[in-house]
Amino acid sequence: MAKAMELRAHRRRAWAAAAVLVVVTTATALAGTATAQDDGGTGGTTDTTAAAGGADEAAGGLDPEVAALGSETFSANCASCHQAGGAGLEGQFPPLVDNPNIVDEEYVRQTVLNGKTGQIEVQGVTYDGQMPAITTLSAEELDAVAAYVVAGFPTVEGAVEVDPAAGLADGSLPGMATLMSVAAILVALAIAGMVLYPRLVSETDRVHLTWPVAWLKTGVIVVAIVVGTVLIPNWVISTQTVADLDRNAQDLITVGLWGGALVVCLSLLWLAGRKHRI
Numbered sequence: 492m493a494k495a496m497e498l499r500a501h502r503r504r505a506w507a508a509a510a511v512l513v514v515v516t517t518a519t520a521l522a523g524t525a526t527a528q529d530d531g532g533t534g535g536t537t538d539t540t541a542a543a544g545g546a547d548e549a550a551g552g553l554d555p556e557v558a559a560l561g562s563e564t565f566s567a568n569c570a571s572c573h574q575a576g577g578a579g580l581e582g583q584f585p586p587l588v589d590n591p592n593i594v595d596e597e598y599v600r601q602t603v604l605n606g607k608t609g610q611i612e613v614q615g616v617t618y619d620g621q622m623p624a625i626t627t628l629s630a631e632e633l634d635a636v637a638a639y640v641v642a643g644f645p646t647v648e649g650a651v652e653v654d655p656a657a658g659l660a661d662g663s664l665p666g667m668a669t670l671m672s673v674a675a676i677l678v679a680l681a682i683a684g685m686v687l688y689p690r691l692v693s694e695t696d697r698v699h700l701t702w703p704v705a706w707l708k709t710g711v712i713v714v715a716i717v718v719g720t721v722l723i724p725n726w727v728i729s730t731q732t733v734a735d736l737d738r739n740a741q742d743l744i745t746v747g748l749w750g751g752a753l754v755v756c757l758s759l760l761w762l763a764g765r766k767h768r769i
Contacts (some may be wrong), residue, residue: 555640561639562647564632568625571734583737585613585621587640599637603628656734708768710762719752 497584553561564689566575579586596725602682606624628636639645727733728745736744 496745503727541660553638553645555647557635557638558642558645558647560632562639562644563638564628565644566641568628569636571729571731572622577640579613580735581616582618585611585618588643589614593641596634596637596641599631603633603636715759716756719756722751723752724748 505713534760565577574584577587577590579588587593589723592613602622603625607622610619610622613617623672724745727748728741733744
């Protein structure tokens with residue numbers, strides 16, 4: 492009886508602390524957002540008229556909006572292999588700059604849509620790989636990236652720049668809203684852990700286990716397995732360090748990460764079962 496009363500008191504204190512932290516964190520995040528929005532309308536921007544005036548020349552004759560969209564699309568979908576500016580990786584991914592195979596925009600569009608397999612020679616180097624088809628681009632994105640590549644990856648200078656020091660001049664911090672949003676998420680996770688921890692680690696009475704506790708423990712197990720076997724391996728293999736390796740090394744790293752995470756998850760499940768935690 493005394494233990495049950497102590498547990499209820501602990502839960503009341505935890506919920507009270509959680510409520511206070513939520514209120515404080517929300518108020519701080521809203522204040523940070525307001526500060527960031529106020530800063531967005533004051534100092535630190537360049538002369539937009541002057542920037543627009545030289546945009547056509549900087550974009551290699553392309554419409555500035557087309558060049559900007561092409562640059563953005565290339566960075567998001569192509570640069571991980573062909574590298575920034577289409578420089579390529581010798582022996583692995585052919586360069587797109589000074590590539591005699593790129594004769595017009597239609598060639599680029601068809602290659603992006605259908606992929607490419609087989610040998611290709613660029614600047615005296617033979618490449619024999621497989622480029623997957625990219626079918627998720629809109630027609631506008633496809634046209635823009637084709638024009639951007641054929642134009643030779645012109646520098647895009649049409650965007651308005653922000654002086655990093657300008658935000659500090661009026662006593663505010665740039666990116667405050669983002670920082671406070673991250674802080675709010677971390678605090679929320681900490682609160683959830685504090686409130687739910689006793690239920691997660693308590694010994695399980697499998698005969699009288701309630702549905703909420705069963706679903707809670709199941710959810711934690713599923714999330715842990717997804718993070719360990721999917722999200723973390725995907726994040727690692729998408730880094731530039733791994734992207735620079737050959738395909739065999741990438742496959743070995745992927746299998747090692749996935750297998751290791753699976754072994755860890757299964758071992759923890761076995762241990763939790765032995766300790767009657769699940």
